[in-house]
Amino acid sequence: MKRPELVCPAGTPAALRTAVEAGADAVYCGFQNATNARNFPGLNFTPEEMEASVAFAHKLGTKVLLAINTFPTAGRFDLWRDAVDMGARYGVDAFIVADIGVADYVKRTYPEIRLHLSVQAAASSPEAIRYYAREFGVKRVVLPRILTVPEIKQLAREIPCEIETFIFGNHGLMVEGRCSLTNYVTGLSTNMDGVCSPAADVHYDKQPDGSVTTRLADFTIDSFAPNEQAGYPTICKGRYNAPNRPDAYYAFEEPISLNLSGLLPALIEAGVDAFKIEGRQRSRAYVKSAVSAFRTAVDSILAGQEPQLADLLALTEGQKQTEGAFKTKKWR
Amino acid sequence: MQSLTLGPIIYHWKPEERIDFYARIADEAPVETVYLGEVICSKRTPYFEKDYPDIIERLERGGKKVVLSSLTEVVLKRERDMLAAICETEDHEIEINNTAGLLDVAARPHRVGPLMNIYNEETMRYLANKGATHFSLPVELPATVVGEMAKAAKDFGVGIEVQVFGRASLAVSARCYHARAHQRTKDNCQFVCEEDPDGMPLKTVTGQSFLTINGIQTLSHSYINLIEEVVDMPSMGVTHFRLMPQQVDMVEVAKIFADRLSARIDGAEAKARLDELSMSAPFSNGFWHGKQGQRQFGPKVA
Known part of the structure; x- marks a missing residue:
């Protein structure tokens, strides 16, 4: 059985340390500016914090994926270019991008660094994903939360790159990257x-x-x-x-969180390469509980045991959870 | 060269209504280009696609250029097939509204639609080098950014289009909110969106008119109206001005914008003529001014 990577949120350097110590295979994070899609006050990393955090994560064998996943507007492109340059300098393991111009810059400037396609790019068909893979050498796509497990399995056969799916956290209803x-x-x-x-x-x-x-x-x-x-x-x-x-x-959706803990074996079987936990805006306690729970669950599945699932309901929005589109087409 | 265009009908209008609508547009509306095609929901097309050849012929006899617009959400087999069919069209220009369309069109010229995320000159440069000839910009871009884009577009030799009238598309989803409002799902929707040819209004619980539902699409309640601002756009380098079909006299709307663009009337007169059409929603121009999209600013915005 393929070993899926557990990709965990790091909204702050402290959350990053927590996620790494709780067993994350990779963490994702961003700089303190408009270059990342969780540009909230009090969140994210200064350049110095990013440099130190990458070193810390690497010492413990955890990868750092840098989210540069908003859309630079004309005249502001330098901010995104700088973010990419800094990430490369600090040795991040991959860039998570959404904008075609940013993807092109990474490909031309740092062809040796992995490129992941952000969910913000909303690539939801084999054709869209193949486009990004062909043009920019994208190695992994983060899938929109709109496909059923059988659809993901079919998709995996039709694309030349890895698949990352969200398994827990905020359940966004609009197509990401298309919401004003x-x-x-x-x-x-x-x-x-x-x-x-x-x-x-x-x-x-x-x-x-x-x-x-x-x-x-x-x-x-x-x-x-x-x-x-x-x-x-x-x-x-x-x-x-x-x-x-x-x-x-x-009119759109109830306040509810995505929780796919019951679908993990099916997702692995479908060919998913990485599981993403949402929540860079959440507390360290959330990161610790969610990452630990899914670490245990994934490890027990890989060991051929019944998944040991901690109760994650307390971490969900409105204490309600769903398997959303992954479970049934009726969600649409 | 600057011209008015008519965007695709985004609502589920009845086939006979579409035929009549385009006949009048062909005969009377001063628009150079008409975008034709189902952009929102692949389930709707069987109702009217048989009429397209006649509609296209009528529009072309009226001197309009017809561009075929493609779907914005492409997930299912049916949707992928629809997109592939449009990409194979040879006798008309096409407008791509989903990245999936870019996979196979590189070999031929194509337009990039407003539901694609084109926010900067680098992205535009990349796509222009791969055969894109024309960009309709996202509705939320402010004038300052559009100006930068239009400058770059001139260097790349591509057209720049801005929506100047009609509801703003604010979000799309995989879920159909029309079906949801009627306690159905997308697969058994029974085409309930047909009941709302100008979209289904959503009000807040305190009674504010807020948003408009059109199947998987969420739109503003207000109509974007840049009748005051449109005269500044040609000098910025904007080449085309898009009117989105609403349930108003679109021929008259087109005439008013044409008169305003050619400086036959001033902003006040244009505004007065638009007001006479008694539209069912207020106007907004906030996005253009880099502010809350829902707001309406007067002629003297700082």
């Missing part, structure tokens, strides 16, 4: 600034009756009864009204 919802409301762009539902625009308005209305900038995203816990206002996880839905409903 945050920019429509806040003026900050997910693709250009690496921002989704920025905290500075988040409001929890407490009503006289004790209920809470959540807002992103000017728009109400949800409303919670006094006994409900108010969730973080993300546009695609909010409740709205449609003409035939007079009662507020989750």
Whole structure:
């Protein structure tokens, strides 16, 4: 049985150390600027921290994958070029990119460094993946969370590169790299600034009756009864009204997390080369629990035992979990 | 050279409505180019693709250039086959809206659509070297970035197109939200999107008009309207101006934009004529000004 790589989130140097010590085969991280898709205040790495963190990870045999996975806008390309140059200097094991211009720069400048295609590139067909592999020598694609396990198995036969799938964490519903919802409301762009539902625009308005209305900038995203816990206002996880839905409903998706722990053997069998845990914005405690649990699960599967699965429900959004599109086409 | 174009119909309009719509466009609308094709949902095409030859003939007799637009989400066999068929078309230009389309078109000239992620001159340079002739830019790009792109486009000898009217496409998904609203799934949707020829409105729980659902696509509630700004675009190097079909008199919208571009009318008069069409949604121009997309700024924006 092929041994899948466990790819773990590192939002900070401390989280990186935690993930490495908890058994990550690889960690992914980004610089403190718009070059990565989790450009949140208090997250990510300064150049000095990146250099030290790469050295730390390598000493313990863990790979570092550098996410440079937003879309540089015309006139700002130097920031992305610099991020690639720094990553190369510090010895990262791969770049995770989404933009064609950035991919081309990596290929021309650092042909010896592995290129991974970010989920932000939304390559969801053999043709799209083959395009990136042919043009830029992409070695691995991070698949959008929209395919069933049989579809992944079929896909694996049709592409010349490795497959990485998300197995745990945030369950994004929109095609990554194609969402301007945050920019429509806040003026900050997910693709250009690496921002989704920025905290500075988040409001929890407490009503006289004790209920809470959540807002992103000017728009109400949800409303919670006094006994409900108010969730973080993300546009695609909010409740709205449609003409035939007079009662507020989750128009896109409920606040729910992806958890594929039950599908790991099937995913390995389908030909998945790497499992990705989402959550660079989450706490060290989350990283420790999720990484340890999946380390144990993957190792027990590889040893031919029943997977030992810790209860991860406490780590999920709204304490709800799903196997999403991986389980059934009905999800669509 | 600067010209108006008409983007593809993104909603599920009835076949007879499409035929009538394009007949009027052919005869009366001052647009140079018409993009034709199903961009959103592969399930819809059997309803109207048999009419395309007649529609194309009618548009071409009216002097329009017809460009075939391809799907934005390409996952299933059916979708991959549709894309492959368009890429093999020889008698018309094609517009690619998914990277999958780039695999096999390198040998022939092609346009790159607004649902592709073209954000900078390096990406544009790469694709132009591989046969792309024309770029319709993503709707969220601000004027400053469009200016840089248009400058580079001139060097590469490619066209630059900006959407100046109609709802902004904000997101696409593998899931059909029209079906979901009706407690169905994409596979058994029963084409419920046909009930909403201008999209299905989503309101917030506090009653704000917010978004619009069109199958797998989420659009703005507001219509982008750059009637004031469009006159500055030719000097920036923007070559084409896209009008997206909505449930309004698109012939009149095209005439107003044409009059404005040729300086026959000023911004105030153009705005007044657009207001007379009593559209069902407010206007917005925030993306162009590098601000919240939903906002509408007056003529004197700092």
